[in-house]
Structure formats: structure tokens, C-alpha cells
Amino acid sequence: MASFYLLKHSAVHTTLLQWYETEGRQELPWRLTRDPYSIWVSEIMLQQTQVKTVLERFYFPFLERFPTLQDLAHASEDEVLKMWEGLGYYTRARHMYRAAQSLQHELPQSVHELMRLPGIGRSTAHAIAAFAYQTPVPILDANVKRILYRFFGKKRLAEKALWDLAYQLFDEEHPFEYNQAMMDLGSLVCRARDARCHHCPLHSGCTAAKTDPLNFPEKKQKRAVPIRRKDIVVITCKNRYALKQRTSRFLKGLWGFIEYETNTCSDEKKLGALIQKYSHFHLHADVYIRHEYDDTYDYFTLEEICKLPLSQADIKIVNMLK
DNA sequence: AATACGTGGCG
């Protein structure tokens, strides 16, 4: 079975590897290390996040603060979230922290064991197994998926079918380089909004390249993003400000100012307004300040607040206070 | 299967 596919795609494998040697991004720091923990950090950060953002703002500071799995496990959740501040999808950080605390020494090596850890699904488990432990398994991320849709000329595929194709095209002889090459090809050549087929090593065998590659896969229709209105009240007393730590799923663990659905008292002083765009709604908030003491909340100085993990919306409010 | 979940880069 495996040798059949190897034979079937050997020409593809050869040209892909040649392309990777000259055009690949071999200098990415998580490709230069063999440390499974560092590779794990990179894989979690890179979920739904551009390489540029992780590379320039988050990967190195996080690893400097938490150089090892043990350092992460022994930190506080506030510290971990603070290093994640601005990266978004904060559940990733809390899951990684929880996983670190559950591990005695190092990450497990098998796809199956990796998938049992919080925050590691099928895609990340394959990536860690492939990149940290050189396990001969294919990866399947957004880049690889797009290549598969186009190469095999499919408009829509279920997850199962995508994994089947990933295994079909996989180069068992050069698993590590093949996987990295596929990521780079999807990121640099076979791009979502720009298929540069004339630069693609898989061009001759690609179905969609012969027609309209940008229409593979079929684009999904998306609903309009709803707007949510809120009033945010900065409650202040003696140069300190009231904050509470969020406990519901949205921005869980982060600290923030007090929010109301809308239309609180009118005698309050207005500080300003803000718009924050989230993935599933847009927040339009008016921000007020009120002098009082309410022992429901914890109070912090501006200096202390800046050391707490905050959402981008709350950071905008902090800047109104400066 | 569909939806919630952040933020910012880029065309």
C-alpha cells in the first residue's frame, strides 16, 4: 500500500524536496530546535495566528520567561496569560499551562498520547509528533488542506477525506522535510488569495491549476457579524481602580473593568468610546468613570493593573486613564 | 456538524 503511493507520487516528492531546499523557510526558530517543549509552544501559538505575529512578538519572550516545561508548570496562570496578552484565543494558554502541570517530565511522543492533552487536537498532535520527534506521519493544517483541495481538484471534503488524502500524498522517505515543505508551499506559493501556479513544484500534477485554483476549496458563505453595545464603568477610589477576573468562557482568566449591558446611570463622567472587533461580534462600548467604593471588586493602582493580563479592549481603557 | 473563541496582517 505505502509503496504504491510512494511510486505514484515519487515525482511530486522529488520536485517538492528540491523546491524546499532553495525556497523553504529553514531559518524559522522552531525548525532549528529539537526541543519538544519549544516546538509545542510554537505549535500552540501558531494556531489561527500568522507566523509574523508569533515570530516578532511572542515566541521568544514566552520562552525567555518560561524556558522549560517545568518553568511553565510552576508559574501562576496570571503570569502565563500575561505573556499571552495580545495574542488572543487565551484558552490556548490556559490549556497549555494545565497540560504542563499534568506532565511529570516531558511531552509524550505518540499522536494518541499527545491528543489526550488539553489544547492538542489531531492537527497539533501530528505536527508535534512529526516535528519534535521525527515521527513519519503527515501533518494537516490549513496550508496542507488548501494544497490537497487544489491538487486533487476537490471543492469540498470532510475531515476524514482530507486526512486520507494527506496520507496518500505523504512522503514516507523524507517525512520531516515533506511536512515542512508542504507548509511553506501553502504559505508562500499555493496561497488562499493568490495561487502562484507558475512557481509551484506540484504544478504539472495539480488538477485545479489547470482551471481556477482560487475556487478550490469552495468558499463558505459567512453571516454578518453582530454588534454588541455595552457600557463600561471604571469604578475608582483613592487612585485605585476596580477590576474583576473574568470567569466565563469569553476572555476567561483575564482581568477587566466592569461591564454593563447598556444604559447605566447618566450622571457619570464619560471617558470616551471604543470599538473592539472580535471574531464573532463587534463590541461598541461607551466608557464612564465613577468615584465610589464597591467591595465586590478588587482595586489596583495603574501600575499594578499593567502587570495583570488584560484584553485589548481593557488596554484601550487603561490608556484613557493615563 | 456548527459555533464560540482574539487579534492583527494584508490586499
Place this chain on the structure above:
DNA sequence: TCGCCAAGTAT
């Protein structure tokens, strides 16, 4: 400017 969407997971 504005919408797309980027190395997905959990429920």
C-alpha cells in the same frame, strides 16, 4: 477602508 483569514480546539 474593510473583509478575509491565519500552523485549530472544544463543545
